[in-house]
Amino acid sequence: MSVLSAIRDRFRREDVSLQLDDIQALILRNRPEPYVGLHAMLHIDEAEGGRDLIARLAEHIPSAECFTEDLDAWTGVAISHAGLVALGVPRETLETFPLxxxxGMAARADILRDVGENAPEHWDEAYRDGHCHIALTIYAVDKPALDRAVKTAMAEFEASSGVTLLGTHEFGTDEEAKNPFGFRDGIAQPAIKGSGVQPCPGDQEAIAPGEFILGEDSETGSPLGIPQPEAFGRNGSYVVLRKYISRVGAFNDYLRAHAEDEEAQHLLAAKMFGRWRSGAPLGLAPERDDPELGADPMRNNDFDFSDDARGLMCPHSSHMRRMNPRDGKMTILTDVKIKRIVRRSSTFGPKWTPDVTAADDAAEDRGLFFIFISARAFDTIEFLQQEWVNRGNFIDLATERDPIVGLHEEPGQFTIPDEPARRRIDGITTFNRMAGGEYMFMPSLTGLKWLGRGDWA
Ligand code: HEM
Known part of the structure; x- marks a missing residue:
């Protein structure tokens, strides 16, 4: 069963309370499987031309009204703060956005622990100095559908003036949605109250809609701050965009150095991610991969850590368990429900194979645009980067960092709980290097039109 059909089966129109026809489809629609797509980064040189382009693009952004139905491609648009300034948005509005x-992301680098080789001065040109004003993303089910959507967007771009295309990046994977390391991803997603879709088994309790859609009630019982005027801010959300270059060869070499045969290498990799390459979670398949389980959206997320308090199946330090401790008890207490994110990441570059080595890494363009949506996106990413990614205190592992996305200025350790004694493996390096990113606002369809018309003037 595909993810889309699982969602469709659990969709009840009578349970919808969100204004689906005003929310950009990309917020609620999962990636297709397989998927292809394109990210375009644009810079606004001149306000009127920029507004004209936003107005034109707004005509091609589908709403979430059809988020459980078949679409062959959909486009989403998000704008940075520097982009809103370049569009001429008045100060009274700009000041209503979170600090x-x-x-912008680059100015928050120290808070985000984007230092050393991840520091903004090493980012791709398109993301330097707040250059990326508009991020346009197209997801499609196949290449012909992508080409049609790109042609439409390009026609609008060419008909407008005053905007520079900084670059484009194609992405995509096969039907197993495997990322650069050969792991299925995008599996665990929060269920959102009011979207009309009942949670899948194991999805945890549905989350208040205001955690994802501005203007709706959040987990605190009231809405988070909305950018003003309300017609502009309502039904929008925030996006965190982080481009990573994956050092797949260094990762493969690490597995070879610390596991004696292929089977042991797969197990070590699974311990680091928290799932097997198929997507099967260690909590349900502790000893060997189970591809059928991994591919089944009704079963592959149906677990918590209540029967694995010691981490004997899924290490506390694995990427997945760090990023969502579910019911786990932690030293640093926090409400997991306000840390959930809608992930829309996209993989680029060649498919994973075990023979790639570190010597190949420099020549390969492999990686992942880590993209997520949340009404608290900036607080969440800053918390995650500081606490759950780049520290170990909350799981009593002192300075140990996330083995997949942690920044390892010095080679780090990875701890695997075991009996009679835990195993500590040295030599973790930075397997994913930051190559750029930005904090973005994804307006509603009404908000895009408001921007396009320059309604404040
Ligand atoms: C290149 C970088 C990354 C790779 C290769 C990667 C890979 C994965 C994989 C394979 C999973 C498990 C399958 C799934 O549920 O989708 C996962 C889950 C997850 N990742 Fe990442 N990830 C990356 C970056 C990040 C970053 C930077 C963050 C946040 C700071 C993050 C947050 C999460 C979250 C929240 C989950 C879901 C956990 C759950 O709810 O069980 N990931 N990731």
Whole structure:
């Protein structure tokens, strides 16, 4: 069963309370499987031309009204704070956005622990100095559908003036949605109250809609702050965009150095991610991969850590368990429900194979655009980067970092609980290097039109 059909089966129109026809489809629609797509990064040189392009693009952004139905391609648009300034948005509106958004991702680098080789001065040109004003993303079910959607967007771009295309990046994977390391991803997603879709088994309790859609009630019982005027802010959300270059060869070499045969290498990799390459979670398949389980959206997320408090199946330090401790008890207490994110990441580059080595890494363009949506996106990423990614205190592992996305300025350790004694493996390096990113606002369809018309003037 595909993810889309699982969602469709659990969709009840009478349970919808969100204004689906005003929310960009990309927020609620899962990636197709397989998927292809394109990210385009644009810079606004001149306000009127920029507004004209936003108005034109708004005509091609589908709403979430059809998020359980078949579409062959959909486009989403998000804008940075520098982009809103370049569009001429008045100060009274700009000041109603969260401070972190106003400052932009590069200015928050120290808070995000984007230092050393991940520091903004090493990012791709398109993301330097707040250049990327508009991020346009197209997801499609196949290449012909992508080409049609790109042609439409390009026609609008060419008909407008005053906007520079900084670059484009194609992405995509096969039907197993495997990322650069050969792991299925995008599996665990929060169920959102009011979307009309009942949670899948194991999805945890549905989350208040205001955690994802501005203007709706959040987990606190009331809405989070909305950018003003309300017609502009309502039904929008925030996006965190982080481009990673994956050092797949270094990762393969690490597995070879610390596991004696292929089977042991697969197990070590699974311990680091928290799932097997197929997507099967260690909690349900502790000893060997189970591809059928991994591919089944009704079963592959149906677990918590209540029967694995010691981490004997899924290590506390694995990427997945760090990023969502589910019911786990932690030293640093926090409400997991306000840390959930809608992930829309996209993989680029060649498919994973075990023979790639570190010597191949420099020549390969492999990686992942880590993209997520949340009404608290900036607080969440800053918390995650500081606590759950780049520290180990909350799981009593002192300075140990996330083995997949942690920044390892010095080679780090990875701890695997075991009996009679835990195993500690040295030599973890930075397997994913940051190559750029930005904090973005994804307006509603009404908000895009408001921007396009320059309604404040
Ligand atoms: C290149 C970088 C990354 C790779 C290769 C990667 C890979 C994965 C994989 C394979 C999973 C498990 C399958 C799934 O549920 O989708 C996963 C889950 C997850 N990742 Fe990442 N990830 C990356 C970056 C990040 C970053 C930077 C964050 C946040 C700071 C993050 C947050 C999460 C979350 C929240 C989950 C879901 C956990 C759950 O709910 O069980 N990931 N990732």
């Amino acid at each position: 972190a958004f106003q400052q």
